[in-house]
Amino acid sequence: MRIVCIGGGPAGLYFGLLMKKQNPEHEVTVVERNRPYDTFGWGVVFSDQTLGNLQGADAPSANAILDAFNHWDDIEIHFGGRTQRSSGHGFCGIGRKRLLNILQARAEELGVKLVFETQVTDDTAYDADLIVACDGANSVVRKKYAATYKPDIDMRDCRFVWLGTDKLFDAFTFAFEKTEWGWFQAHAYRFDDHTSTFIVETPERVWRAAGLDEMSKEDGIAFCERLFARYLDGHALKSNAEHLRGSAQWIRFPRVVNENWVHYRPRADGRTTPVVLMGDAAHTAHFSIGSGTKLALEDAIELANSIAAHPRDLEGALSHYTNVRSVDVLRIQNAARNSTEWFENVQRYASFEPEQFAYSLLTRSQRISHENLRERDAAYLAEFENWIAQRSGLDATDQSKGPVPPMFTPFTLRSVTLKNRIVVSPMAQYSAVDGIAGDYHLMHLGARAMGGAALVMTEMTCVSPEARITPGCPGLYNEAQRDAWRRIVDFVHRESDAKLGIQLGHAGGKASTRVAWEGIDQPLHEGNWPTVSASPQQYLRGVSHWSREASVEDLREIEAQFVRSTELAAEAGFDWLELHCAHGYLLSGFLSPLTNHRSDEYGGSLANRLRYPLEVFSAMRAVWPADKPMSVRISAHDWVDGGMTPDDAVEIARAFKTAGADLIDVSSGQVSKDEKPVYGRMFQTPFSDRVRNEAGIATIAVGAISEADHVNSIIAAGRADLCAIARPHLANPAWTLNEAARIGYFDIEWPKQYRAAKAQLERNYDRDRAQRAKDAP
Template identity: 80%
Template sequence: MRIVCIGGGPAGLYFGLLMKLRNPAHEVSVIERNRPYDTFGWGVVFSDQTLENLRAADGPSAEMILDAFNHWDDIDVHFGGRTIRSSGHGFCGIGRKRLLNILQARCEALGVKLVFETNVTNDDDYDADLIIACDGANSPIRQKYAATYRPDIDTRDCRFVWLGTHKLFDAFTFAFEKTEWGWFQAHAYRFDEDTSTFIVEAPERVWRAAGLDEMSKEDGIAFCERLFAKYLDGHALMSNAAHLRGSAQWIRFPRVVNQEWVHYKPRGKDGTTPVVLMGDAAHTAHFSIGSGTKLALEDAIALADSIDAHPNDLHAALTHYTQTRSVDVLRIQNAARNSTEWFEHVDRYASFEPEQFAYSLLTRSQRISHENLRERDPRYVRSFEQWLAEKAGEQRVLDDAHSIPPMFTPFSVRDVTLKNRVVVSPMAQYSAIDGTVGDYHLTHLGARAMGGAGLVMTEMTCVSPQARITPGCPGMYSAEHLHAWRRIVEFVHLMSDAKIGMQLGHAGAKASTRVAWEGIDQPLPDGNWPIVSASPQQYLTGVSQWSSAATCDELREIEAQFVRATELANEAGFDWLELHCAHGYLLSSFISPLTNHRTDEYGGSLENRLRYPLEVFEAIRHVWPQGKPISVRISAHDWVEGGTTPDDAVEIARAFKAAGADMIDVSSGQVSKAEKPVYGRMFQTPFADRVRNEAGISTIAVGAISEADHVNSIIAAGRADLCAIARPHLANPAWTLTEAAKIGYFDVTWPKQYKAAKGQLERNFERERATQPAGASR
């Protein structure tokens, strides 16, 4: 084939040499706008895993790159006058110029044609069978065919400047300095025998407040030298961007995502030439996870492999490339987004002590979890766990070789102490009769209390017959309900050391429907009862029963029903109360602008939309014992344009905190069927993180939390205080005890009737861990 690579960065050079290596008959040209052996930038970072990929793709260039690398295992976090070091991370740094020089030399040795000082804005100048557009994040070729590629470019908030210094750092270094204008941070690492990269970053508002937008380039560099002087040891900071003037050296990172990566342009009468995006033209990943160059080189490997796998069908090869590669890239970009947002909001975590701040930084992308860290540096994780346990008031002391995992530390609120951080999430069971719970609920909740969780929550328990979602939903509005619930509470307290909480709610517009297995959200075939919500609505358009707007008299009556249910819950002996203000139910319908169109004092602004839910909360808080906590479940994101946003969630949480709430149970969605949630592992945890660390209130994280590693990571990083486990605890009532055995933590209490099984389960998992790589077990 005749192949033209537009752009002589890592993607174009590496793809060119790989194609020439695999078939010398290919005619490969790489067109670069810079001069020969010239480039901008300082050092780039690879992980050890990326180096293995390079070795497999082209041994000679990999060896030259390895010879030029500076390798380190340590990460240093400087914060609050302390330095926290973690080891075992396996990174390598190399000068960008040196890397490109190696790839250029390898291309020349293999016969790739290198064309320099040529700025390509029109690919029509080249007659080729395959054109690779690897011309950077601001790709003119991508812009030319934007209708095909459909790029989405998100310019991030922080300003950063890429500098160098002759101070040689012996670890990948993160340094944080608070100024009168806000937080600045530096990312620094050595990349050759006498130079380190030194990136300085700050949110746009902080950067402008410090006056950097009006400083000359020289003054801006001098500002950074003064700010980070204690890390530079007298060394200067240097810029190699001679072409930039003034504040132009400070840039904002563009997150580039393309819907398509291949454009087929006409060629001759019947043919086409594919124009394929690669590297930063196709996608970008924030420098804070060091994956930009990695992605570019692995793009080249993946495309070369796809062409090898489909030697006679280029279209099939490109389809394979985009389908397989886009999945890997999206995973990295999601991690990079998490990392980017962490650095954009350092002030969110500034109240953390240095130990937890460093842990939060190390796990910011969610690519590195608690057990990943343990494999890398068991000493660091053990020390951190001991510190965290002491902060949690843990009285137990294990031997020097063991520590208490974060999920098994206690948590106290008001007069209630939970033995661990696991909550059995409220999960509708639709098995009550006329609102009365029975043997099923005793078995269901009792088994999970005996299964090791610190707190077991009832499903949403309704405050009146009309408040029920379905005829099978439980209630707390009669003496019969009180007696039935008291029986369950007493069993939990007698047979376990778990606490038990009741979630109270009113279904609103989602009431009067069938039980889930007969058609979730479908109206009853007969016997429907009148339903109310903030405003008239039909949850399923053309299907659901219409609700009416609750009148002021009805709102007062419903408030009184919540109060009566709260009093009954206390009589039944519940330890905890939760008010359900999420998922489109009655109180949620007041909060969301999608469902609240009222023009009275309960509609309009967020403050007004919160008024009725807060009135209900204050009324139940007044009658609920002061020594017992109340949490509030909210939908932090409606996932619909014009709905509640995570920004709103912080304000909602602040309002409930001011009213006396102890925790926010942070969920999302289920307010509108138009929702488009973005699912994934722990996908709702970032909402709990924001609420906890911006509103300053304890939170419960929910959603796709399925293993101890998730819980440990969330609690240790300060993203939430408790984790609610739903489906995994449905599948396994003893999920908490099982996960303890799985990670090798044996200091947990089992029901005395089950103790014979404890040792066997622990031994089984111990044998499994023995077959894992060294460092992977406790």
């Protein structure tokens, strides 16, 4: 094949040499706009895993790169006048210029034609069987064929400058400095025997407030030297971007995503020439996780492998390449997005003590979890776990039983102390008769209370017959229902040390539907009742019945119903009360602009949309025992343009906090069928993180939390105070006890009736851990 790589960075050079190695008959040309020894930026970072991939693809270049690497295991974090250090991270740094020179030499050795000082503005100037566009984040080729590639470019909030210094850092170093304008952070690492990279970063608003947008290049560097003088030990900072002047050296990171990676360019002979994106032209990942060069090189490896696997089908090879790489890249980009947002919002975590701040930074991308940190640096994690335990009121001086995992530390609100951080999430069971919780609910809730969770929540319990989602939903609007609930509360209190909470709600326009297994959200076959909502709505277009707008008289009546149900909940003996303001039900319908189109004092601005939910909450708080907690469940994101956003969620949480809420249960979605959620592990936890650390109120994290490792990471990082587990608790009522045994934490109480099983389960997991350790390479 005749192959032309437009762009002589790591992606183009590496793909070129791999293709020439694969078949010396290929004619491979790499065209680069700069001179051979030009480079911008300083050092780049690889993980040990990336080095292994390079070794497998081309050992000579990998060995040359390895010989030039500076390797380190430690990460050092300077914050609040103190230093936290964690080991076992396995990173390597190499000068960008040195890396390019190694790849250039290897490419020339194999017969790749390198063309320098040539700016490609027209790819059609090259007659080739394959054009590879690896011309960077500002790709000219991508812009030309944007209608095919469909790029999405998100310019991130922080400004950063890529500098160097002769100060040699012996760990990957993060340094944080607070100024009168806001926070600045430095990312520093050594990449050769003489030089370290030193990246300074700060949010755009801070950068402008500090006047850096108007400073000369030299003054900007001097500003950074003064700000980070304590870490530089008298060494200067310097730039190698001679082509940039003034504040232009400070740039914003573009997150690049492309819907398609291949454009087929028509040719005069009726055939097409594929033009495929690679490296930063196809995707970018923020430098804070050090994956940009990694992704570029792994693109090159996969494209070469795909072509080798499809020797007579280039189109099939390119399809395979994009299918494989888009999945891998999305995973890295999701982690990079998490990391980017963390650094954009350092102020959010500024109230953390240095220990928790460092842990939050280390786990920011969700690629490193609690147990992964234990594998990397067990001593560091044990010390941190003891710190968390002490902060929760435990005596961590007795080390005979080992550290207490964060998920098993206690948590107190008002007079209620939860023994651990696990909540059985409210889950609709549709098994009540006339709104009465019966034997099924006794079994369902009782089993989970005995399964180790600290707080077991009822499903949404409705404040009137018309407030029910389905005829099978429980209620709390008469004394018979109160007595049925009291029976369950008494059982839980008698047979376990769990607390029992009740979630009260009104289904609003989503009421009067079938039970889930007969058609979720579908209208009843018969016996439908009239429904009310903030504004007239039809949840399922053309299917659901229309609800009417609640009048002011309706609102006063419904508020009274909530108050009566709250009084009955107190009489039944519940430990905890939650108000349901999420998932498109009545009160959620007031909060979301998608479902609230009122023109009175309850519609319009967020403050107005909050008015009625706050009135209901305040009325409930007034009659709920003062020594017992109240929480509010909200949908922090509607996942629909024009709907609720995480910014709104923070303001809503602040308002409920002022009204007396103790905790916000942070969920999302289910307000509109137009929603497009972005699912993944712990996908809703970032909303809890924002609410907790910006509104300053305790939170519950929910959504795709399924392992002890998830819970420990969330609690330890300060992203939530409790974790609600739903589906895993449906599958296993004793999920909490099982997870304790699985992670090797044995200092946990089991119900006396079940204690005979405890030792056996723990032995089984011990054997599993020993076998895994034996099988590990």
